[in-house]
Amino acid sequence: MTILLRYVLRKFMVDAAISAFAFVVIFIVVDLSNQISAYLDEAADLSSIVAYYAWSVPYFLFLTLPMSLLLGSLFCIGGLSRRNELSAMKASGVSLYRVLLPIQVFALLLSGAAWAASWSWIPMANRVRAENSVVPTSPGRQRRIQLVLRDVEGQVVSLGEYKAKERRGKRVTIDRYAEGDLVQKIRADEMVWTGTEWSLIGGERRELVSAGERVAAFDTLRATHLTLMPDDFIREARPVEQRDTEELQRLIDRKQMNGKEATRDRVELALRTAFSFSGLVMVLFGLPLSSYTRRASRPLQVGICLLISFVFYGSMQAFRAMGWNGIIDPTASVWIPNAVFLMVGGLMLKRAHT
Secondary structure (H helix, E strand, O other), X not given: OOHHHHHHHHHHHHHXXXXXXXXHHHHHHHHHHHHHHHHHHOOOOHHHHHHHHHOOHHHHHHHHHHHHHHHHHHHHHHHHHHOOHHHHHHHOOOOHHHHHHHHHHHHHHHHHHHHHHHHOHHHHHHHHHHHOOOOXXXXXXXXXXXXXXXXXXXXXXXXXXXXXXXXXXXXXXXXXXXXXXXXXXXXXXXXXXXXXXEEEEEEEEEEEEOOEEEEEEXXXXXXXXXXXXXXXXXXXXXXXXXXXXXXXXXXXXXHHHOOOOOHHHHHHHHHHHHHHOHHHHHHHHHHHHHHHOOOOOHHHHHHHHHHHHHHHHHHHHHHHHHHHOOOOOHHHHHHHHHHHHHHHHHHHHHHOOO
């Protein structure tokens, strides 16, 4: 890499880093202003608050990656254009494509790093952040639907509905696995807590053996093999952002194996990859855009960045909702905004002077 291209890349890295720092600070200040009354009510000490926001930084960096790289692109190339440095590079025989190539490669590597971090490191940081939260969490809901919980000895319990006040679950399925194979399936209309154990009402038990299936119907059945307590069913499930990718994939597999709806989880799983590489898309969109806004001041460039980010994040959320509702394929729904911005960026780059 020549000295000239290293200079361009270094300037872009500095501008992107400053942009990322500014956006993270804004996120922290906004969140702090919303939570300050709760911190005062709980008499939270400074160390707990600092630990909470320190563990929030990885997630905030991930969320603001597209905006940071877009603003870094506008600042870098826009600044080179205003100082006529870009014109001098072209006059010396260096094409615009060659000038932008190191930035694009760096954005690709950074997006790959973000994708790798989204697998386990960012979810881990989110779990630690939740553990360090000084704001009390809301109690579990009194009625929950579509529950899937894992118990001991390879058991997976699925409930269509659970009412905490009655300690009663409906549309019950209990699957037991041994070495990855399904060996027993129990279906029941209801499951009721008797005070010491669960009682299954109205169902059948299937034993899957090498010789075939053994099916036995029952009116009531004591589920002494279950160790789950009533509080386990009202405890809020771990949020998606706190689940690593392997755990989320296992959750999807369990839901599909039990005939449950897993569309939302599939969307969230695909979103991790799509959003990780949206930073690269924003660079490919922002670099040619900056050549059209060379006369814009820095405040105007910030405004352009925020406007484009609003459109991008809004479209991402809109297509995400379409994926949740099954209107669009879960994987395609989160990649469509990236594809649209990438196509527009490619057209602008093609029209830019080389």
